[in-house]
């Protein structure tokens with residue numbers, strides 16, 4: 104696997120540290136054809152330091168470096184970026200008018216696997232997530248519904264969900280059970296699922312962020328025990 108090193112002119116260089124990466128987050132560019140330098144320029148235009156991602160993978164499978172791994176990325180909201188390594192895919196894998204693309208090239212998916220393998224060989228990665236899995240981005244559909252996420256995750260194999268992530272998920276379920284008066288066993292059985300449905304129904308009228316946070320944590324749990 105080769106990573107192309109780009110030269111970027113950063114707006115500022117006081118990057119926050121990214122000390123112990125434990126999560127990989129995947130995006131699409133929402134653009135069918137672009138370069139790492141295009142993205143750098145777009146992010147500068149938003150007033151950011153420069154390209155917010157650590158890696159950019161073109162459809163050809165060529166991988167470019169964005170920020171250094173030890174510099175915190177800016178692809179999520181605020182603290183969500185802590186200890187995340189972010190990868191952006193060239194392409195527009197959601198419904199976006201004439202730019203819509205319904206197929207991600209195999210060359211790009213293979214390169215994504217190779218890059219995730221490489222990152223995982225250097226850090227204890229406990230999860231690989233979509234941008235859209237984060238509470239701040241539930242409506243963003245990133246990396247897009249046409250990116251074959253389920254297939255990609257199943258190809259990552261059983262090693263994708265680590266014990267550390269399972270522990271986090273079980274802890275969430277225990278907390279949920281404690282706070283809703285259920286027997287606390289850390290397992291999502293019928294009673295727990297029914298209680299969650301009941302609460303989510305009520306939350307429809309509540310601030311959306313609450314429902315999003317619960318949905319995310321719940322999806323994390325389901326992913327962990329899959």
Ligand SMILES: [Zn+2]
Nearest residue numbers: 130131234245
């Ligand atoms: Zn994204």
